[in-house]
Amino acid sequence: MDIAARHEFRVLAAAKPALPVLLTLGRLARPIRRVPRLGWLVADPVTARAVLNDPAHFTLLGEGxxxxxxxxxxxxxxxxxxxGPGHHQLRSRTRGLFTEDSARRLVGRVVGPRLxxxxAELAEGRTVDVADLARVIVGRIVADLLGMRPPTDDDDHFREIFATGEELASLALGTTASTHLDPATVDAARAIVARLTAPVAELWRSASSETLIGHCRELGLSQQETEGLTTLLMVAGTxxxxxxMARTVALLHDTGEQSVLREDPALLPVAVREGLRVTTPATVIGRAVSADTTVAGRQLRAGERVLVLTYTANIAAGGYRLDRDYLPENRQLWFGAGRHLCLGAPVARAEITGLLTALLDTGRPWRVVSRRYRRRVKIPTYESLRVALA
Ligand code: HEM
Structure with a gap:
């Protein structure tokens, strides 16, 4: 295992010790394999897409x-x-919510000065924690989208907003085996959602169509739909x-590919795509079988569970490389596929692009001074990734 792969392995293991085992042994599940207690594992991109593209037999509403x-x-x-039918309507109405252009403008307006x-801090010779910065950047974007107005521009407010999204998502930790929540968890989650969506009701009535919430209203979304969508953005997009963001910065450093990128900044979109592929932050996508069906020759019964190992399917092509061609079979499986394909994909790409652009703009290579992996989290990542210019 090379250095980059070793760090990525540790990132996964810190999040959940069993995760790298599942994702590595998952290779044996190609194209599909039944594992006691877990359900059906799917680990190749074509079968994964077949499942995600088949709403007649798979649902994200059932157990799992x-x-x-x-x-x-x-x-x-x-x-x-x-x-249900409302999802199709919601996605049709929100199709243009984020475009590559609008996402780039959003990132430039909201976090351009912070980047x-x-x-400038790097150029002055300072060491900066890029994992912390990524949380602040994402917190700022989410706050803007949800119409939150912290009292000052201090990073701490945005760390707190990020932590709220994380807290909500973490309530789902340990749900790989079951998606039934106990009453205390449900109460805690409801309290967080109420806190998050507090500004939405008022904004839905008054916000201009320039804002996300005003835009949702103009698109014909009810207040309840808008609250649901904004909660989802917070959970899915933080x-x-x-x-x-943080892991792509580490990968460019650990593989030495940053020198290729610095020589040819036109490779930036490839650097972002490879970062998304190799990190695949949503490592597993769960579905329930809603009606009996056959996948890759195996009989799946209604009520069974499927775990689509997106990480395993994406990483099979190999490590992070800027000379890697677009993989047509994988496409952008890191954002899912089919009717639930990530709504915020352009925003995610613009956020990573913004961070890498700031690093490239220093005109010098960066080195990782120290790093810590984040422990017991739903989405594997770095707790800290301290970077300075070489
Ligand atoms: C690298 C960053 C991101 C990754 C890897 C990612 C991944 C995903 C994946 C895999 C799904 C599909 C889940 C499923 O099929 O069950 C999804 C859905 C979604 N994502 Fe993202 N996401 C990212 C960033 C964002 C951002 C920044 C936003 C919002 C600004 C966002 C909003 C959403 C929403 C609303 C959905 C639900 C779509 C639906 O159910 O129709 N995501 N995301």
Whole structure:
């Protein structure tokens, strides 16, 4: 195992000791294999996409799916909005919510000055914790999207907002085996959601269509749909994006590929794509079988569970390399596939691009001074990744 792969392995193991075992042994599950207690494991990109593209036989609402988790917290209306007819309507209406252009503008407007400060700090010879910075950047973006107005521009407010999203997501920790939440967890999650969506009700009535919430209203989303969507953005778009940002910076350093990138900055989109592929922050996507079906010659019965090992499917092509071509079979499996394909993909790409651009703008190579892996989290990542210019 090379240095980059070794660090990535430790990132996974710190999040959950069994995770690297599952994701490595998952290779044996190609294309699909049944494992006692876990259900069906799927580990190759074509079979993974077949499952994710088949809403007639797979749902995220049943036991084993994220919709089942959220219905217990948010209420039964989730069944309509997350995977029922309401979901199709919601996705059709929100198709243009984030484009590559609007995401780039969002990142430039909200975190451009903060990224410039980061560049300047490195240029002055300071050491900066990029894992912490990624959480602050993501916290700032989410706060803007949700219409939160912290009293000052201090990073601490945005660390707190990030931590709230993380807290909500962490309530789902330990749900690989079951998605039934105990009543105390449901109460805790409901309290966080109420806190998060507090500004949404008022903003939904008054915000201009320039803002995300005003835009949702103009698109015809009800207040409840807007609250549901913003909660989802918070959960889906915080830890995932921060993980990809910090780990991509580490990978460019550990593989030595940063020198290739610095020589040819036109490779930036490849650097971002490879970062998303190799890190695949949403390592596993769960589904429940809603009707009997056959996948790769195996009979799946209604009520069984499927774990799509997206990480295993994406990493099979090899380590982080800037001369790697686009992989048509994988496409962007790190963002899922089918009707639930990540809504915030352009935002995630723009956030990673913004961070790498700030590093490239220093005009010098960076080195990792020290690092710590984040322990017991749903999305594997660094606790700290202290970086300085070489
Ligand atoms: C690197 C960062 C990200 C990764 C790896 C990622 C990954 C994913 C994946 C795999 C799914 C599909 C889940 C499933 O099928 O069950 C998803 C859905 C979603 N993501 Fe992302 N995501 C990222 C960033 C974001 C951001 C920044 C936002 C918002 C600003 C966001 C918003 C959403 C939403 C709303 C959904 C639900 C879509 C639906 O159910 O129709 N994500 N994401």
């Amino acid at each position: 799916g994220v919709g089942h988790l959220w219905a217990q917290v948010l209420g039964d209306w989730v069944y309509e909005l997350f995977d 410039e400060r980061f560049r 830890e995932t994006a921060a993980s990809a």
